[in-house]
Amino acid sequence: MNKTKSISLVVLILTALTFSNAAQAKLNVVTTLTDLRSITSEVGKDLITVESIAKGTQDPHFIEAKPSFMLKMSKADLVISIGLDLEIGWLPSILQGARNPKIAVGQPGNLEVGPMVEPLEVVKGNISRSEGDVHPFGNPHVTLDPIRAGQIAVIIGKRLAELDAEHATQYQANASAFDTRMKEKTKLWQARVEKSGVKKAVSYHKTLTYFFSRFNIENPAILEPKPGIPPTSGHIIDVIKIIKDQKIPVILVENYFDPTVTNKIKSDVPSVRSATVAVAIDGAPKIDKMDDLYEALIKSVEGK
Amino acid sequence: MKSLIFGMTLFSLGLTAQAQTKAFNPDISVNFLGLFERGTNISNDRTQVPHNGFSLQEAEVQFLSDVDPYLKASALLSVSQNPGTTDFGISPEEVFLESTSIPNITLKAGKFKMALGKHNQLHTHAFPFIDAPLIHQALLGDEGLNDAGISASVLIPAHWYSEMIVQGFSLSNDTLYKSTNSGSIGGLAHFKNLFDLTDDLTLEFGASGTEGNNQWGKTSSVFGSDLTFKWRPAEGGKYKAFIWSTEYLNGNRPGMSTDTAHLGGLATWIQYQFAERWWAEGRYEFVGLPYSSEIPLQNKQSALLAFFPSEFSGFRIQYDHLMTAGKAVQDHAIAFQYNVTIGAHPAHAY
Known part of the structure; x- marks a missing residue:
């Protein structure tokens, strides 16, 4: 009887560990903006966890580098940002404070999507701060174009597939579905604006x-x-x-x-x-x- | 024709190489602070720092870059007036390298501001007021505790932000240590905790202490604690915010012959942002905690109004009222400061 109980206990523990490992296997993604969180969620669905640093009611140029954000990033497998200097006033401090080499700039765990979707208003020639807070590498508000949002989903899908090859097909299929949906809806929205x-x-x-x-x-x-x-x-x-x-x-x-x-x-x-x-x-x-x-x-x- | 094409190709390659080289240049910025002061207890002698009238308070030139995949480095050179002369000198305010590739821990080596409390870690341009708190000036000197050494900061696995910093450093600080033995090493520990009480409100609590041999052959020490509330609403946070911060330092310098060998004091201040580019501040300071009749107790009140047209320029006006026990005349001072940054975009600390 005791032996049976012991075996049951071992099975229970192993089962718990298995589920625990399965939970841990989910990629932990942190995005700078809620738009990126939403797109990432469309791509990763329940295979990932994703949260955003900025809230949707905040000006993304001026987010405070709260240490609690460093704590979030310390556990992240992937950080997704816009780049194009949008987060320059706060993201470097959070990345440094996170002490997480996986998400350092240049690592697979760090993805800047803005430069990859043909930014507009890239400054050519000389630039001066007398022109205000200009972004020399282009306007960073790329997610407000549904077509670029679809492209961003594909980029994110590719990176998630690299980090979690086991589910690569699902990520790419989800990204492609989102991209297609945005393309189709954009035609309808364009018609409404025209009207x-x-x-x-x-x-x-x-x-x-x-x-x-x-x-x-x-x-x-x-x-x-x-x-x-x-x-x-x-x-x-x-x-x-x-x-x-x-x-x-x-x-x-x-x-x-x-x-x-x-x-x-x-x-x-x-x-x-x-x-x-x-x-x-x-x-x-x-x-x-x-x-x-x-x-x-x-x-x-x-x-x- | 061939030589022209060859020449153009070389020129083009040269431009590309030049652009690529520039990509590896460090981020460079210059911050400078101009000051106009008028105070009843401030000297009219322009060789003194500070002095009445116009002065260039400080210029800071900073270079910041990754060194390689493992390290980043920062060099901040300070240009300021040498006391006793009208000449200016350049000194390495902070020059250090920092690890970027070790999980959970950051190692640092070089000369840097020690993690004693909160205010000591700030550069002059980031001070909440134009001057440092009285207790910091009395215990740590004009430059604060800033020495050559090493540092390790560890992120403690907890549900809130919790960080432990341990530092070892050279004991050259004039007012606290000035150890005659360059081989003697001081120690410092700082325990920092920050809680998100709500999405809009944070509470930060820190405790820190430092100890090392002093010039009188004994051991000097300082204990500090700090408490800060910050409120910035997620909706409308561009236009309003509130900070209340208090810092206490208690130092002991055995062997020192003056009454201030054992000295404690606090500074508590509030900042209220009432428009996108405007805020007001108030500060109260008390030096003489724990109380001792032998110490010339000091009470100081300061009020400040700030206008920052952009992230890169700011103008502040500050009024101070200082009462010192045993001194019949109370001191008043008014200061106007401009604060300008050119070059690379600054990264803001919380």
């Missing part, structure tokens, strides 16, 4: 550059006089003139900026519509997937 008749829009920062580019919306004025510099009254007067001259119908204010700056514009140009928009997953309620994010942006353009 809305909106050809021009104003934004607060150059956050929506890729979104505007994909949906053929011109962005002739930005509320910031220069990247990273808050709006001044003189610049707002210039913007009002551009809105009037070019008959711009809508202002989209990214929701981590102060939306009251549009009050003056709306009082001068009552016909202009102003919307505060989420520009990241979790940036507003019910923005849980990339599809939700693009859908909400399209509705803001449509005025719905």
Whole structure:
């Protein structure tokens, strides 16, 4: 009887260890942004765990390098960031504090996706900080283009497959499915923007550059006089003139900026519509997937 | 024609090689601090530091780069006025190498700011106020505890951020050690803990201590503790934030002939950010804890207003009021400082 009990106990322990090892076998991914977390989750599904450092309501340029983020990164198998200097003020400190050689820059556990999806606004020639907080390697807000989001999924799928070869086929299939879905939905979204008749829009920062580019919306004025510099009254007067001259119908204010700056514009140009928009997953309620994010942006353009 | 093509090819190769070489250049930045001060207890002699009127408080030139896949290195050279003259000198404020490839541990060697409390690890441009707290100046001197040595910091496996730092260093600090034996090594330990109370609020608690032989042939020591609350909401955090930080140091310098051989004090300060580029600060300091009638007790209150147009420039104005026991006249001072960084984008510490 005792022998049977002992055997049962050993089996129980071995089973527990097996399940424990299976749990540990999941790749632990940390992303800098919620958009990257969402795309990674689409690719890795239940084969991975993934969490984001920044929240969807935060300006990704200015995240504080909390030591608790270092703790998260210390246990990560893969860190996925945008690059293009978006996270330069905080990610290097977190990576250094994590003391995790697997995720050091240049290692397979460190993936920067921004440079791999043909960034826009890459600076050619000389550059100076008199032009504001310019990103010399290109505008980093690449995830707001659904086509580039699909490309990012494929890139992430490839890296996950390298790190976890056993599930390579699943990662690549999931990435491909997401990529295809984005391509198909983009056609529908493009048709809706076309139907809305909106050809021009104003934004607060150059956050929506890729979104505007994909949906053929011109962005002739930005509320910031220069990247990273808050709006001044003189610049707002210039913007009002551009809105009037070019008959711009809508202002989209990214929701981590102060939306009251549009009050003056709306009082001068009552016909202009102003919307505060989420520009990241979790940036507003019910923005849980990339599809939700693009859908909400399209509705803001449509005025719905 | 062939020679032209050959020449163009060589030129093109040269440009490529030049671009590739530049990619390996370290990140370079220069930070400098300009100051205007006027105080009842500040000298009018421009050879003194600080002195009334205009001065270049400090310029810091920093080079930062990976050395290879295993190490990174930082060299920060400080340009500042030599006390007693109007000349400026260059000194290696921090020059060190750091490991990047060892799991859970960071090893460091070189000359660097020792991990005694929080404030001692800050560069001048990152001080929350224009000056260091009184107790830091009294126990550690103008430059703080900053020496050649080695350091190991270990991330403790816990559910919160917990770090243990152990350091060994040369005992050259003038006010605390100034050991006559260069072979004598000091020790320091720092235990740091940070808890995320909510997504918006963190609590950091640290305890640290250092010990080593002093110039009087005895053992000097300092114990420090610090407590910091930081609040920055995930929504609207660009426009508002609050910090409350308190640091206590207690030093013992046996053999020292003055009344301040055993000296303790604290500094507690708050910072409230009320707009995207503006914040106000207040600080209270007390020197003389534990209380002793032999020590000239000091009370100081400071108020500061800061405007930072961008990440790379800032302007601050600070008022100080100092009361010293046994001194009939109270001291008042006002300082205006500009703080500018050019070059590589700075990495911000939490």
